Amino acid sequence: MKAYCFHIVNGQAEEVPLDRALTGQPDLAWVHLAGIDDDSRTWLHETAALDDYVVDALTATETRPRCEAFGDGAFVNLRGRSKVEMDGSDLLASVRLWAIRGRVFSVTRNPLVAVGMVKEEVASGHVHDPGDLITAFAAAITADLDPEVAELGDQIDTCEEALDAARVFELRRTVSRVRIAAIGYRRFLNPQRAALEKLAALPGDWLADDDRLHIASAADRAARMAEELESIRERSALMHETLSDLRAEQIDGRALVISIVAMVFLPLTFITGLYGMNVANLPYAQEPWAFDAIMGVCAAIAAGVVIYFVRRHWFSR
Template sequence: MTSRFAIELGADGKGHAVEPAAACRLTPDPARLVWVHLDGREAETLGWLREHGGMPETVVYALTAIETRPRCEAIAEGALVNLRGPAETPDDGDPLVSIRLWLEQGRVISVSYRPIATIHVVREQMEQGQIKDPGDFVSHIAMLITKRIDPTITELGDLVDDCETMLEPDQAYETRRKIATARSDAIVYRRFIVPQREALTTLSTLEVGWLEEDDRLHLREAADRFARMAEELESVRERSALIHEQLTDLRSEQIENRALLISVVALIFLPLTFLTGLLGMNVDGIPFAHEPWAFAAVTALCGLVALSVGGWFAAQHWFGR
């Protein structure tokens, strides 16, 4: 598939490839739909839109802007719509890539900087005659985007569900890594999904002749799906934060238990250290210094003291805290 193409709805009700510039020169006709798709990465795209687009200058700049967020703005009898959908190929940038649309009676002009996964499906639908007007076009692409994104959002929710069952000390590192990934992805997706819902809702209310009632229903349905996705992402973010706090508490509890164990061991050996230090002084007068049984007696006394102190700690339930 080339980066620039044009499809015109013919008399047979199906779409046929035409030359983009020639398609734009045709007078917009409600009975005919022309779709021109351009690659924003091509240096001549801006000049091409100015020469052949036949649209306001503000629309030209909006279609070729580098950074965009989902939006919908009515301009005269047309509409400028920015949407986000999954990329056709994985990339290091945002998981959702933009497609900018100029919609008016009988014509659609789209621009994208990175291939969007749904573009070839929309082209096939138009070639098969399933898309008849700009309303069909935008409602189809909106529904396709929701179908592509919905499984990803569901997977994020499932990942958080799995993490909630992995709150064990030996799994803390793996759980922390997974929950950090889920939380980061949820923030990135929510950044675009919330305004996309608002854009589709706004589009469904525009008073333009090329939007039919069934198109408005499909747009509202897509907006409702995005609203549900936004709620799911908010839930993922909140649950991820809660799990992270639980992991932090679990780690703090582990550190406290280990510090308590070290303290108990040190307290057990404290009287023993005092006793052995006292009897080990290099001065005259140490009792039983020359008796053959003295070492065994001191060893037994140390063991008795250690058992007594350890038993007292056990009776106070220090080892179980």
């Protein structure tokens, strides 16, 4: 079990070993467990003496952003970017938080970028109580994810500017990748906004007024990112349709060229095939000028077919 703990007194943070995490009377004791295994469950049950409901929520396999009040504390689950590549549709890793007066327990299954940012906030003396710590998590997650959302929008902008039939396959791969990422992020940002709004409205004096304002601000940023991701998803869908239309036009154009070439050579093939039969009594077969005449007729027919298609403007379609 990998863990680290901090005792915070008057904004001053001191890292302590796990066996001293729940001793003393600090303003805030923060215990973070990086990974979920039997040892972490045992420690939460026996040493931290948390209720079964809280332990189950902190160590659950499948989680979605949510906030629930329980007794004198609150359970909060948030999602943010991970330091490792996530598989499947879960593009964001979770951090599970249990907060009561003077204590916060956090658990992650995958390494979260925001955890390092929160540790820096703690070390700099900006965290004094559980409300400050949860606010730091919410702000760090949204601040880390915001540039990623902006980058997805920039990629769609680039694809729209570079729209070209010659780059259909390359652009379709980029658009598909952006669309999948936008859907994956948006899947969690909407419930995360609702969780933060619920947390900001929870009763209890362990959340100060300024903490509630900061959490509400993080909820607003999550809502804005969700709206941006929805816009990116819609633009990606439109781009995909446009690229599909371009690809269809390419195929139609090539099919038209093939059809025209076939129409030109069809009568020529008939004539050459007719005179290529190994039978007697073919007209003019024994004449010395027959070959030149047949070639002239073929050339005239080919020229006539081409002129017909040119006048019908088939080549410009």
